[in-house]
Amino acid sequence: MESLGETIRKRREDKELPLRTVAAYLDIDQAILSKIERGQRNANREQVIKLARFFNINETDLLVSWLSDKLVYEVRNEDMALKALQVAEEKVKYQKIKKL
Amino acid sequence: MESLGETIRKRREDKELPLRTVAAYLDIDQAILSKIERGQRNANREQVIKLARFFNINETDLLVSWLSDKLVYEVRNEDMALKALQVAEEKVKYQKIKKL
DNA sequence: TTCTGTTTTGAATGATTTTGTCAAAAATAC
């Protein structure tokens, strides 16, 4: 199960592109892209969408990867991480029903 | 599936206690507690632990409720909320294995 | 080794978000 950072680094290295090139496309400093690839910084939604376009990745898939990274980050170091995620799932499912 | 706020409001109303009393125990302004109960503010870990003690709720259960609220909040307004939570689960499970 | 290009790091700065305080307004009870 790959993080967004791992995914785009692989893609970039496959194409043998320097950070500079991709960073320019995203209109961000290459230092930021370096950090995003290594999970030290979070991308924002706009950047994820641009990355999907740049690397021809399904946008929704990449957004899910990005969102799930954020969730994992939120429960890092928590003993009940898994339990919390499961309960959150239930809550979201329940909300959906309520909305109908 | 109850939020932490709903849980503690119910408990407080059962005991017919004003916000003031519980807020004093937590050492916070009653305005904050009012917002926590209505989900407008996030409690912090320390407050959740104190709340569990105050209302005689299992601490872990309340922490899971709190954490899952935060997760739900993180994916509010997201179409792929559920998918992201499921992927996050997988990632957490996978991390666990890696750590062994 | 030196040269060249790439990547990483961290300090400094700015921007944004969060947090708490307070008092007034609104709601509720008496």
Add this chain to the structure above:
DNA sequence: GTATTTTTGACAAAATCATTCAAAACAGAA
């Protein structure tokens, strides 16, 4: 009506997060 409780919003302080930049670290080639 008054008294009490709850909610709201403005504001300030604190904390967090994002960005820039330059220097350091790294990798490969000559």
